[in-house]
Amino acid sequence: VNTAIDNLHRLAARTTGTLSLAGGLPMASLFPRRLLGLAGLEASLETSGAALQYGWPEGNEELRRWIAGELQRRGAAVAHDDVIVTTGAQQALALTVEVLPEVKRSIAVEPETYPGALDLFQRKTALANDPRYAGVSYVVPGVGNPSGLDLTPFERDSLLSTGRFIIADEAYAELRFDGRVGRPLFADAPTRVFHVGTFSKTLCPGLRIGWLVAPTRFRQALLSAKRAADLQAPTLGQDMIERLLQRLDWSEHLAHARSTYARRVERLMHAVRRHLPGFAFREPEGGYNLFVTSDDPELDELDVLEQATKLGTSFDPGRLFRRDEAPLVFAMRLSSCNVPEESMDEAIRRLARAVSMSRRERRSGPRSRPTRAATP
Numbered sequence: 001v002n003t004a005i006d007n008l009h010r011l012a013a014r015t016t017g018t019l020s021l022a023g024g025l026p027m028a029s030l031f032p033r034r035l036l037g038l039a040g041l042e043a044s045l046e047t048s049g050a051a052l053q054y055g056w057p058e059g060n061e062e063l064r065r066w067i068a069g070e071l072q073r074r075g076a077a078v079a080h081d082d083v084i085v086t087t088g089a090q091q092a093l094a095l096t097v098e099v100l101p102e103v104k105r106s107i108a109v110e111p112e113t114y115p116g117a118l119d120l121f122q123r124k125t126a127l128a129n130d131p132r133y134a135g136v137s138y139v140v141p142g143v144g145n146p147s148g149l150d151l152t153p154f155e156r157d158s159l160l161s162t163g164r165f166i167i168a169d170e171a172y173a174e175l176r177f178d179g180r181v182g183r184p185l186f187a188d189a190p191t192r193v194f195h196v197g198t199f200s201k202t203l204c205p206g207l208r209i210g211w212l213v214a215p216t217r218f219r220q221a222l223l224s225a226k227r228a229a230d231l232q233a234p235t236l237g238q239d240m241i242e243r244l245l246q247r248l249d250w251s252e253h254l255a256h257a258r259s260t261y262a263r264r265v266e267r268l269m270h271a272v273r274r275h276l277p278g279f280a281f282r283e284p285e286g287g288y289n290l291f292v293t294s295d296d297p298e299l300d301e302l303d304v305l306e307q308a309t310k311l312g313t314s315f316d317p318g319r320l321f322r323r324d325e326a327p328l329v330f331a332m333r334l335s336s337c338n339v340p341e342e343s344m345d346e347a348i349r350r351l352a353r354a355v356s357m358s359r360r361e362r363r364s365g366p367r368s369r370p371t372r373a374a375t376p
């Protein structure tokens with residue numbers, strides 16, 4: 001199924017005129033391109049060649065200080081030596097899975113979660129059937145993927161009260177629309193929480209710079225794993241970000257990104273209410289996606305995606321976010337990033353047409369593709 005979705009996404013990407021609502025890509029127009037360009041130029045021209053040289057497995061000290069400072073402002077007692085700069089948040093997850101023995105038992109995930117984490121866990125461990133017996137919990141607090149929602153205080157307390165290890169993936173946390181980025185879980189359980197962050201959503205994913213803050217006793221094992229994986233995170237990317245942060249007003253940059261995404265998601269919600277009235281969603285608290293569901297048992301995500309691709313739009317089917325790609329309730333993650341604002345309404349209109357066509361075809365003929373059973 002994954003290959004079928006991938007093929008449809010690739011087809012949509014190379015078809016001119018497609019208004020794509022697929023992909024977790026941040027908006028390219030928010031990348032501070034000029035400042036990054038200058039930072040790259042300066043870093044490469046520096047006579048010491050430091051930015052082009054090998055670095056330490058834990059990453060550049062100045063960058064680690066900046067990351068620790070951000071976490072301190074949010075209430076966590078983090079020193080720069082607690083931070084490991086990773087090759088994206090994805091690697092922070094992979095390293096954690098490698099060093100945490102409890103992961104081997106099984107890992108509990110939310111019913112819908114980040115597909116990259118699901119892929120990793122399905123390869124390296126087992127997903128827990130009953131979260132009560134899992135060794136570790138993986139959560140996307142802050143701004144969830146695909147939900148765009150924060151953990152409620154109750155969910156947060158319940159999670160902490162289990163006493164389990166927690167991998168807290170905060171990839172989108174800084175993109176809360178109201179800017180109230182809360183206390184990281186790490187602050188409340190520093191001996192059990194692996195805190196994962198990244199510049200991918202707030203700055204740009206192409207530099208591949210993320211971070212991991214782990215309980216102290218895992219630090220040496222993590223550094224060994226990091227060395228074995230790729231020696232270190234890219235020196236040039238780290239150096240560029242350090243230089244950029246000296247020139248860019250970070251809080252202003254974030255405020256601009258938040259208000260841009262908030263406006264776009266608002267438009268997306270407006271269009272969904274208008275053209276897909278039978279569909280439900282919870283208003284996201286941040287990020288750039290909208291997770292839309294329907295309880296119409298006739299709808300099939302892949303069918304609708306096929307129709308949508310023909311009609312010049314695309315989306316991420318809900319099953320991508322579920323373990324074993326279980327097709328439970330019909331769902332679509334819609335990204336507000338790749339469609340011009342004035343075309344958002346048209347994109348959703350195409351999607352609504354795709355839904356109608358898919359319904360019509362299903363009523364008029366038998367299904368050709370077998371439906372997979374939901375995993376218990």
Ligand SMILES: Cc1ncc(COP(=O)(O)O)c(C=O)c1O
Binds near residue numbers: 088169197209
């Ligand atoms: C929840 C979550 N974690 C991690 C990642 C990967 O981030 P990175 O680009 O830093 O590896 C993503 C990317 O979409 C994500 O949504």
